[in-house]
Amino acid sequence: MYWKDRLAIVGRNGTGKSTILNLLRGEIPIDKGIARLGSNVRVGYLSQHFHIIDPKARLIDVFRSEVNVFEGDARHILAKFMFYGPDVFKRIGDLSGGERMRLRLAQLMHQDINMLMLDEPTNHLDIDSREVLEDALEDFQGTILAVSHDRYFLNKLFPRTAWLDQGQLSTFEGPYEWARAKWEELQAKQPKLDQVELKEASKPKQTMIKKEHPIEETIAALEVEINSITMQIEMENDWDRYEQLLATRKDQTQLLEELMEQWMELED
Numbered sequence: 001m002y003w004k005d006r007l008a009i010v011g012r013n014g015t016g017k018s019t020i021l022n023l024l025r026g027e028i029p030i031d032k033g034i035a036r037l038g039s040n041v042r043v044g045y046l047s048q049h050f051h052i053i054d055p056k057a058r059l060i061d062v063f064r065s066e067v068n069v070f071e072g073d074a075r076h077i078l079a080k081f082m083f084y085g086p087d088v089f090k091r092i093g094d095l096s097g098g099e100r101m102r103l104r105l106a107q108l109m110h111q112d113i114n115m116l117m118l119d120e121p122t123n124h125l126d127i128d129s130r131e132v133l134e135d136a137l138e139d140f141q142g143t144i145l146a147v148s149h150d151r152y153f154l155n156k157l158f159p160r161t162a163w164l165d166q167g168q169l170s171t172f173e174g175p176y177e178w179a180r181a182k183w184e185e186l187q188a189k190q191p192k193l194d195q196v197e198l199k200e201a202s203k204p205k206q207t208m209i210k211k212e213h214p215i216e217e218t219i220a221a222l223e224v225e226i227n228s229i230t231m232q233i234e235m236e237n238d239w240d241r242y243e244q245l246l247a248t249r250k251d252q253t254q255l256l257e258e259l260m261e262q263w264m265e266l267e268d
Contacts, residue, residue, distance in 0.1 A: 006143070007162055012165070052092055097125065117146075123150075137157055154176035187227075222256050229245055
């Protein structure tokens with residue numbers, strides 16, 4: 001990433017999106033390779049979770065613990081984040097999820113940072129809190145790296161998208177919907193198996209290997225097909241189609257296992 005980039009990391013659950021942020025923040029050790037930030041990068045982190053040290057602490061005091069300003073200035077800043085009048089004296093433990101996010105965002109926007117890392121920041125937010133978040137991010141002058149499943153949020157604020165799948169990160173120069181279309185297009189260009197090829201592959205090993213499709217290629221193509229189906233399952237909103245995809249993946253996975261066994265026999 002470069003200065004003022006706005007990049008969103010997307011992908012299905014469990015692929016390691018948040019892990020990338022934690023590696024960059026130094027929160028978890030690196031097994032191999034290198035993950036580092038530039039020497040002048042000052043990171044602010046915003047997630048759906050807000051760690052509370054003292055639930056009885058007042059909102060304005062928690063804000064000032066991170067931002068060194070007078071109380072009057074603090075109240076003026078907090079009003080921009082929808083904390084008006086007596087709201088600033090609320091106890092932290094009594095705040096809603098949206099209020100906690102707005103408080104943390106107010107702190108970050110008034111600290112000396114030039115990069116924001118966001119981990120599912122819109123989860124469980126009310127409409128007003130979402131608008132505050134979006135407005136603040138649009139005004140932010142630094143670099144933003146975000147992990148999110150929120151399509152509206154992604155399309156509105158992030159002109160670049162990185163798709164994480166099977167440990168591989170593919171970057172697209174476009175917002176989420178455009179990147180999704182390109183990703184599906186790339187998947188569609190991968191080798192496909194028709195029913196004739198699948199039936200041929202499941203025959204006894206003396207007729208199993210075709211000249212056009214050696215068994216290794218058949219296995220590789222089938223693995224690509226299963227990965228593509230899995231991605232479609234994660235994005236499918238139609239229940240009937242979802243059930244069809246699940247059944248297809250089950251059949252393809254079973255066939256893959258049979259082919260792997262046959263391939264192992266050929267190798268012996």
